[in-house]
Amino acid sequence: MIRSLRLAHRVALPVLGVASFGIFAAAVATRPQPPITTQYPAALASDRPNRSEVLALGDTFDVPGISLGRFEENGKKWLLIAPNRDPGRPDLLAYWSPMKPAGKELPAGVILLGALSGAASVSLSLPTNVPASGGFVVLYSPADRTVFATAQLLPTGR
Amino acid sequence: MSEHYVAVGWNRQKKLYDSATLAGIALYLAAFIGVGTFVQPFATAETLIIRGLGTCALALLHVILCIGPLCRLDRRFLPLLYNRRHLGVTMFFLAFGHGAFAIIQFHALGDVNPLVSVLVGETRFGSITNFPFQPLGLAALVILLLMAATSHDFWLANLTAPVWKRLHMAVYVAYALLIGHVSLGFLQGEATTVTTGLLALGMVAVFGLHIIAGLRESVPDRPLDRPLNDTGFVDVGALAEIRESCAKTVTLAGERVAVFRHGDQAFAMSNVCQHQNGPLGEGRIIDGCVTCPWHGYQYRLEDGASPPPFTEAVPTFETTVRDGRVFVNPKPRPSARRA
Numbered sequence: 001m002i003r004s005l006r007l008a009h010r011v012a013l014p015v016l017g018v019a020s021f022g023i024f025a026a027a028v029a030t031r032p033q034p035p036i037t038t039q040y041p042a043a044l045a046s047d048r049p050n051r052s053e054v055l056a057l058g059d060t061f062d063v064p065g066i067s068l069g070r071f072e073e074n075g076k077k078w079l080l081i082a083p084n085r086d087p088g089r090p091d092l093l094a095y096w097s098p099m100k101p102a103g104k105e106l107p108a109g110v111i112l113l114g115a116l117s118g119a120a121s122v123s124l125s126l127p128t129n130v131p132a133s134g135g136f137v138v139l140y141s142p143a144d145r146t147v148f149a150t151a152q153l154l155p156t157g158r
Numbered sequence: 159m160s161e162h163y164v165a166v167g168w169n170r171q172k173k174l175y176d177s178a179t180l181a182g183i184a185l186y187l188a189a190f191i192g193v194g195t196f197v198q199p200f201a202t203a204e205t206l207i208i209r210g211l212g213t214c215a216l217a218l219l220h221v222i223l224c225i226g227p228l229c230r231l232d233r234r235f236l237p238l239l240y241n242r243r244h245l246g247v248t249m250f251f252l253a254f255g256h257g258a259f260a261i262i263q264f265h266a267l268g269d270v271n272p273l274v275s276v277l278v279g280e281t282r283f284g285s286i287t288n289f290p291f292q293p294l295g296l297a298a299l300v301i302l303l304l305m306a307a308t309s310h311d312f313w314l315a316n317l318t319a320p321v322w323k324r325l326h327m328a329v330y331v332a333y334a335l336l337i338g339h340v341s342l343g344f345l346q347g348e349a350t351t352v353t354t355g356l357l358a359l360g361m362v363a364v365f366g367l368h369i370i371a372g373l374r375e376s377v378p379d380r381p382l383d384r385p386l387n388d389t390g391f392v393d394v395g396a397l398a399e400i401r402e403s404c405a406k407t408v409t410l411a412g413e414r415v416a417v418f419r420h421g422d423q424a425f426a427m428s429n430v431c432q433h434q435n436g437p438l439g440e441g442r443i444i445d446g447c448v449t450c451p452w453h454g455y456q457y458r459l460e461d462g463a464s465p466p467p468f469t470e471a472v473p474t475f476e477t478t479v480r481d482g483r484v485f486v487n488p489k490p491r492p493s494a495r496r497a
Contacts, residue, residue, distance in 0.1 A: 002320050002430055003379055003413050009327065010372040016330050017365035020337040024361065027341035028354060030286045063200075088348070089200070141200075148200060 061139070061149040063087075068137060068151050077130070079113065079137060082121035089141045089148055092116040094124055097136045097150075104146040106138065113137075175241040179248055186214050208259045215252035216336060220360040222246055223333060227371035233440070236451055243309045246329075250306035257299050260292075291343035298335040301328050311433075319435040337361060381409045391478065391485035397424055398482060405448075407439035410488040415475055417484055418443055418459065424484040425459040426475035433470065461491075 061068060066087065069080040081094060095110040113124040116139065139149040190210040194201060201209075222245050228235040265275040273296075280290035305326055314322045337357075345354060384392050392410060400406045400419035407414050407429050414429035416439030427448065429439045436452035443449070447456035447465060457464055462474040473490035 002323075002435055003409070005320065005323055005327065005435075006372075006375060006379060009368075010376065012327070012330060013365060013368045013372060016334045017361075017369070020334045020361060020365070023338050024341045024345075024358065026286055027345050031346045031349075032287055144200075144202065146200070 061137075061151040063149040066139075066149060070153070077126040079124045079126060080121060081116060081124065081137070081139075083116070083119050086119040087116070087139075087148065089116075089139075089144070090118070091141055091143050092139045092148055093142065094122075095138045095140055096126065096130050097138045100136050100152070101138055101147045101150055106140055106147065110138065171237075172241050172244070176244055179245060183214060183218070183248065183252070186217075187211070190214070204259060204263050208256055208263060211252050211256035211259065215249050215256055216340065216360075218245065218249040218252065219333060219336065220364060222249060223329070223364045224367055227367035230371040230375060231367070233451070239452060246302075247306045247309055250302045253299055253302055257295060286342065287346050289342040291339050291341075291346075294335045294342070295339035298332040298339060301332040301335070305329060305332075314434065319430075319432065323435055333364065378407050378414065379409055381412070387485060389478075389485075390489075391476075391487050394426075394484050394486050396482055397422070397479055397484050400424070400484075403443040405439040405441070407437070408486075410475075410486060414439065415486065415488075416448070417477070417486060418448060420459060422479065424477045424479050424486075426477045426486045427457060427459075427462045428472040428474075428490070430472065431455050432472055438472070 065084050067080075067082040067084065069082070071078050071080065079094070093115050094113040095106060096113055097107050097110045099107045099109075101107050111127055111130065113126070114122060116122055135153050137151045137153060138147055140146070141148050187210045190213065191203075191206045194206045194209070198206075222242060225235060225238045225242055225245075229239045261272045261276060265272040265279065268275055270278070276292045276296055280288065280292070282288040283290065305328065308317070308322065308325060317325070340357060345357070382392060382394065384394075387393065394408045394410075394417055395406060397419060400417065402419055402421075405416040405418040407416050409415070414437075415426050416429040416437075417424055417426045420443055425448075427438065429437055431438050431450040431452065433450065433453055433455045436450045436455070438448055438450055438457070441449045441451045443459065444456070447458055449456050455464065455470060456468075457470070457472050460474075462472040464470040475490055476487040478485045
């Protein structure tokens with residue numbers, strides 16, 4: 001390399017280095033942290049699902065990081081779906097299904113319960129024609145046309 | 159060293175170099191996509207390909223950028239520099255694949271031209287978290303394309319090495335743009351402590367090595383502050399301090415000059431190889447010719463011309479040895495370039 005280019009290189013690299021580290025540091029400092037759910041959103045206050053009243057029945061999704069609970073209130077049966085981090089799918093819909101999905105497709109006879117919203121916990125009422133236990137809760141992504149997660153609703157007491 | 163243009167002057171070293179590079183890339187992509195399928199079972203194939211190509215290109219760019227200063231600091235890295243341009247072109251194709259897949263995945267299904275969509279899809283320039291990071295990647299890709307397209311010796315010879323070098327120094331701008339692209343894009347979403355740490359480590363390596371090598375190079379760049387003697391020559395030091403068939407590099411008249419020792423004689427020529435401006439002073443005398451450590455270009459000691467049939471030539475300087483000390487005329491001899 002000729003001397004003039006070496007001198008330019010000697011000045012340019014520290015300048016670019018400072019700029020790059022500045023951008024990197026600002027990006028790391030201001031990046032949003034994954035939300036962790038510690039209480040129910042105000043929008044769901046009417047559901048008043050006191051956490052201590054939620055039954056942890058051992059129902060678990062087949063992907064980590066999403067809790068599932070059940071409770072009854074005002075004569076209605078509810079499901080509580082509580083992700084402990086954003087599942088990374090903005091369009092997840094929760095279905096009750098009489099059978100376990102065999103692949104990516106939703107089985108026949110599913111009933112739409114409601115939508116998830118990022119890392120927020122949601123309480124979804126089960127329709128009256130759904131048995132208290134048995135069946136499956138399926139999280140489905142319409143955009144990807146794939147089943148994201150499945151949990152079996154075990155009989156009460158297990 | 160080649161007397162005429164060929165697409166690639168293949169030899170055993172280049173074949174080994176490129177085979178190792180392609181094997182390494184194939185292994186990396188297979189591991190990334192294979193492990194990703196299990197770790198992120200709901201990531202689509204397109205997503206894994208986009209991420210695999212992007213991370214592979216970025217890792218390769220770090221390797222490429224570290225080779226130069228590593229060679230300045232330790233000669234054992236010189237074999238890596240020999241075919242670095244092939245690494246660069248390979249890295250461009252990986253980056254191009256990343257960009258093409260990403261544009262198809264995220265911009266091709268709307269009613270706006272995909273490239274326009276990349277540029278206008280996000281305009282929150284005042285936000286760090288939502289900054290339009292994709293145009294930064296596109297700008298870097300344009301620079302990398304320009305460099306890959308002009309990487310052949312045809313362009314090197316026709317643009318001349320200083321212009322070619324100046325053009326290819328834009329890689330540092332491309333690197334800074336890519337740091338912005340990754341920091342303002344990927345790091346704002348799913349990055350983990352490990353991926354963030356790896357990027358920081360890569361930046362420290364690239365900028366740290368360049369700054370250290372630059373500081374070390376600044377010493378021989380200082381002009382030799384010695385008066386001319388009565389014949390207009392400069393005392394550049396004792397002949398005994400130059401190793402046989404090697405050189406001492408000094409700065410005379412604004413540029414580095416390599417002063418070689420060949421027995422009891424001293425020969426001085428420009429330190430700048432005509433091929434890629436490599437440091438001739440770090441080469442050796444082989445078969446009576448100074449041989450560039452980067453790609454083996456050779457120049458005769460007595461007139462700086464490459465041995466026939468080659469036509470390159472570098473300026474030479476008149477030297478004398480008196481009382482064991484070497485004196486160099488800072489004015490170069492007339493060019494030895496043949497018609």
